[in-house]
Amino acid sequence: xxxxxxxxxxxxxxxxxxxxxxxxxxxxxxxxxxxxxxxxxxxxxxxxxxxxxxxxxxxxxxxxxxxxxxxxxxxxxxxxxxxxxxxxxxxxxxxxxxxxxxxxxxxxxxxxxxxxxxxxxxxxxxxxxxxxxxxxxxxxxxxxxxxxxxxxxxxxxxxxxxxxxxxxxxxxxxxxxxxxxxxxxxxxxxxxxxxxxxxxxxxxxxxxxxxxxxxxxxxxxxxxxxxxxxxxxxxxxxxxxxxxxxxxxxxxxxxxxxxxxxxxxxxxxxxxxxxxxxxxxxxxxxxxxxxxxxxxxxxxxxxxxxxxxxxxxxxxxxxxxxxxxxxxxxxxxxxxxxxxxxxxxxxxxxxxxxxxxxxxxxxxxxxxxxxxxxxxxxxxxxxxxxxxxxxxx
Amino acid sequence: xxxxxxxxxxxxxxxxxxxxxxxxxxxxxxxxxxxxxxxxxxxxxxxxxxxxxxxxxxxxxxxxxxxxxxxxxxxxxxxxxxxxxxxxxxxxxxxxxxxxxxxxxxxxxxxxxxxxxxxxxxxxxxxxxxxxxxxxxxxxxxxxxxxxxxxxxxxxxxxxxxxxxxxxxxxxxxxxxxxxxxxxxxxxxxxxxxxxxxxxxxxxxxxxxxxxxxxxxxxxxxxxxxxxxxxxxxxxxxxxxxxxxxxxxxxxxxxxxxxxxxxxxxxxxxxxxxxxxxxxxxxxxxxxxxxxxxxxxxxxxxxxxxxxxxxxxxxxxxxxxxxxxxxxxxxxxxxxxxxxxxxxxxxxxxxxxxxxxxxxxxxxxxxxxxxxxxxxxxxxxxxxxxxxxxxxx
Numbered sequence: 135x136x137x138x139x140x141x142x143x144x145x146x147x148x149x150x151x152x153x154x155x156x157x158x159x160x161x162x163x164x165x166x167x168x169x170x171x172x173x174x175x176x177x178x179x180x181x182x183x184x185x186x187x188x189x190x191x192x193x194x195x196x197x198x199x200x201x202x203x204x205x206x207x208x209x210x211x212x213x214x215x216x217x218x219x220x221x222x223x224x225x226x227x228x229x230x231x232x233x234x235x236x237x238x239x240x241x242x243x244x245x246x247x248x249x250x251x252x253x254x255x256x257x258x259x260x261x262x263x264x265x266x267x268x269x270x271x272x273x274x275x276x277x278x279x280x281x282x283x284x285x286x287x288x289x290x291x292x293x294x295x296x297x298x299x300x301x302x303x304x305x306x307x308x309x310x311x312x313x314x315x316x317x318x319x320x321x322x323x324x325x326x327x328x329x330x331x332x333x334x335x336x337x338x339x340x341x342x343x344x345x346x347x348x349x350x351x352x353x354x355x356x357x358x359x360x361x362x363x364x365x366x367x368x369x370x371x372x373x374x375x376x377x378x379x380x381x382x383x384x385x386x387x388x389x390x391x392x393x394x395x396x397x398x399x400x401x402x403x404x405x406x407x408x409x410x411x412x413x414x415x416x417x418x419x420x421x422x423x424x425x426x427x428x429x430x431x432x433x434x435x436x437x438x439x440x441x442x443x444x445x446x447x448x449x450x451x452x453x454x455x456x457x458x459x460x461x462x463x464x465x466x467x468x469x470x471x472x473x474x475x476x477x478x479x480x481x482x483x484x485x486x487x488x489x490x491x492x493x494x495x496x497x498x499x500x501x502x503x504x505x506x507x508x509x510x511x512x513x514x515x516x517x518x519x520x521x522x523x524x525x526x527x
Numbered sequence: 528x529x530x531x532x533x534x535x536x537x538x539x540x541x542x543x544x545x546x547x548x549x550x551x552x553x554x555x556x557x558x559x560x561x562x563x564x565x566x567x568x569x570x571x572x573x574x575x576x577x578x579x580x581x582x583x584x585x586x587x588x589x590x591x592x593x594x595x596x597x598x599x600x601x602x603x604x605x606x607x608x609x610x611x612x613x614x615x616x617x618x619x620x621x622x623x624x625x626x627x628x629x630x631x632x633x634x635x636x637x638x639x640x641x642x643x644x645x646x647x648x649x650x651x652x653x654x655x656x657x658x659x660x661x662x663x664x665x666x667x668x669x670x671x672x673x674x675x676x677x678x679x680x681x682x683x684x685x686x687x688x689x690x691x692x693x694x695x696x697x698x699x700x701x702x703x704x705x706x707x708x709x710x711x712x713x714x715x716x717x718x719x720x721x722x723x724x725x726x727x728x729x730x731x732x733x734x735x736x737x738x739x740x741x742x743x744x745x746x747x748x749x750x751x752x753x754x755x756x757x758x759x760x761x762x763x764x765x766x767x768x769x770x771x772x773x774x775x776x777x778x779x780x781x782x783x784x785x786x787x788x789x790x791x792x793x794x795x796x797x798x799x800x801x802x803x804x805x806x807x808x809x810x811x812x813x814x815x816x817x818x819x820x821x822x823x824x825x826x827x828x829x830x831x832x833x834x835x836x837x838x839x840x841x842x843x844x845x846x847x848x849x850x851x852x853x854x855x856x857x858x859x860x861x862x863x864x865x866x867x868x869x870x871x872x873x874x875x876x877x878x879x880x881x882x883x884x885x886x887x888x889x890x891x892x893x894x895x896x897x898x899x900x901x902x903x904x905x906x907x908x909x910x911x912x913x914x915x916x917x918x919x920x
Binding site for chain 1: 691797
């Protein structure tokens with residue numbers, strides 16, 4: 135049978151990550167390739183009790199169809215969190231609960247992107263966003279990242295090319311681990327404002343800050359021109375697929391229409407479990423426990439890297455999030471590193487799929503949150519041996 | 528701020544149902560307008576215990592990121608169910624777990640529909656499908672429904688217009704309550720086969736059969752040319768948004784790519800809760816309890832209708848599902864009925880939004896599963912008073 139698929143299916147990159155992760159799933163492999171939170175921190179006991187209590191106490195109310203927008207008390211919690219954390223005034227009406235923050239990207243694609251619509255994206259950019267927007271046949275306009283955020287001339291260029299929105303991850307970006315400076319945030323906001331465009335601000339890692347410092351979201355500068363998302367995946371658990379999107383009214387109306395057509399509404403049971411957990415347990419101290427652990431895991435990785443990586447290899451020093459980014463000398467291939475490291479039972483993720491226009495062949499993403507200190511030390515040690523050989527060639 | 532939205536957003540009908548339901552949410556209204564399962568039947572106690580046990584026993588495994596395809600034992604359960612119920616041989620590899628069966632419609636839109644792609648759809652057709660496919664800018668080709676299923680000449684016509692697929696609900700359709708006859712299923716399968724097209728077979732109500740009779744799915748006639756979906760919403764609970772899609776390998780590969788870009792994967796916690804519930808409790812006797820209750824609720828509604836509706840008003844007699852369909856004499860307006868009934872604190876759903884090309888102004892959908900026998904008797908009695916006045920004019 136010769137099926138006729140939509141054009142978009144030929145434009146979507148095969149999921150390199152998915153294919154790669156399959157290779158690296160053997161239990162004897164030390165994997166820095168994935169992007170999993172540290173599962174030893176999940177509040178298992180608390181969630182088990184909360185799940186039971188919510189269903190027992192609320193009965194049919196948490197098992198029936200529910201509103202598309204989401205459970206109001208949870209939306210109020212999110213709005214209140216923006217106020218407390220970012221001193222940003224947001225109404226619960228501006229919050230839609232989604233199946234993970236990934237769904238926000240899908241919905242943004244749906245409401246904003248026609249075939250060929252120019253869309254600005256960081257380079258390297260988050261692969262999940264590249265996949266989501268590719269399915270709406272976006273014409274990507276890359277915006278290079280430097281240490282303190284996007285190259286402003288590239289943002290200007292994206293706006294001149296009439297990008298309907300620019301997508302970025304200002305806090306502890308996936309894949310680079312970079313965080314935009316305060317001044318870059320303001321400058322990008324100014325450019326977006328002048329060009330009447332929109333910024334899609336992915337804040338999946340905003341709560342995972344190693345030193346506690348909190349930068350002002352771009353949304354705070356230009357609230358009407360930013361669609362911002364957030365996630366419970368990094369601060370409670372990813373398994374329930376719970377996130378949200380925060381958007382101004384006109385955009386929210388379209389997002390709700392798109393959400394309804396996509397899956398009617400987000401699991402009301404999951405929403406009620408999350409809300410009750412947030413009500414009964416001190417989320418701030420739990421988040422501190424996560425960030426403190428990730429800070430140590432990241433520190434452990436950086437320490438071994440400093441000692442053992444060849445001088446010609448550079449790397450980012452994250453101040454939050456789950457990833458750091460390694461750049462090999464020009465001409466060195468991350469695919470070679472991938473293959474050689476795998477022989478030593480270490481998995482890394484070549485950076486190529488994070489580039490929409492080719493390039494990045496000499497880059498690697500490393501995840502530090504899903505390995506023990508011993509695994510990090512041993513894994514980076516083995517990786518260093520590979521890098522020492524490959525950079526010598 | 529003047530946002531630039533994608534073309535598709537201007538083509539999507541405002542959700543008539545959503546707007547309508549808002550009016551009808553007052554607790555003193557007897558509502559036949561919605562589409563809710565009977566919440567008094569939800570297995571609240573069982574699910575509370577199962578939810579706690581799954582999290583306590585499995586810990587991180589049910590809270591971490593998971594595979595896009597879904598939890599293998601649950602996919603095996605679905606495959607096995609097809610074998611037992613429909614004597615149909617399906618591999619677990621052909622099953623993808625989705626966030627409700629609505630998400631299957633979104634994913635089908637994503638992988639099959641380009642701007643203007645002709646898509647065949649029953650008339651009247653399921654509103655959720657109309658909304659999902661509209662967002663991919665489908666060009667709808669209506670296929671009229673008669674008592675025993677689609678008008679075959681209309682199916683032929685849809686194929687001649689090169690419909691990439693034809694979408695239908697052969698069992699106890701939403702909104703009409705009609706079920707396709709065995710011969711219509713075979714005839715439609717033959718037409719689809721000859722034209723190398725695809726049938727998207729929505730089987731959300733396949734388990735809810737009042738007399739226990741089970742018809743052969745269209746997929747059984749032409750397995751490689753059917754994408755079939757199913758849902759746990761009608762047989763366990765809709766609140767967790769759990770459904771699935773069953774498709775041949777080539778289609779499944781695209782569906783998985785699309786699913787990953789949409790929301791990575793379906794809630795693993797919900798999947799594990801559903802699977803454990805299915806393992807620990809006798810689902811067949813629970814489904815019998817649901818169907819027996821719905822059969823009585825439907826019977827109650829039909830009894831009052833028979834006694835009190837004017838003779839000029841016709842209606843379907845469902846053999847399953849959750850809805851029946853009322854047709855007023857030509858020239859009578861269901862919007863008038865809606866407004867007049869609302870004055871009497873009864874809510875019905877005008878059939879207009881189930882038509883993609885206009886029409887249906889004299890049709891009404893009635894839901895019988897979310898009202899008590901007393902409410903059904905009293906509500907239909909009041910509705911009859913309205914119909915007697917309106918059809919007299």
